[in-house]
Amino acid sequence: MAGFHIHAGVTIRAGDRAGLERLCRYGARPPFSLERISLLPEGRVAYRLRKPCCNGATHLVRTPVHFTDISARFASPPWRPARLYLA
Template sequence: MQAWQHGGGFSVNAAVRIEAADRPGLERLLRYCARPPFALERLQQRDAEHLLYENTRPGSGGRGPQILIII
């Protein structure tokens, strides 16, 4: 962590609170934190260097599928 270039701090949203006895709330939070950044069922490999990610909703400017380059 000390070698990580993070710009001098962290951003924490303290608005979400879970009481100690709220087990379902804790489980929802942990499931949210454990989600992958991409939905794997929307990710397709086009070739050895490109992936296609199909958005469920178009982004700003009406963007459709996004092509990602494997580095």
């Protein structure tokens, strides 16, 4: 199954500004850590992995176009917008 899941059991009471801010920050965060992205001298993009892969790799290295293609897959398609319902 493609896409993402949001826990539907989260509720925020009326007037809970701190809870609303936490929820908005969670929903607005990028799908990957910007601190882990770096541009290599030859122009390729490196993404530092959280844990090494089974083959020992610690970074994914791609061309800028390929990296953009991969990261664009995390965005929801325009015909199926992501929705966050607040109760």
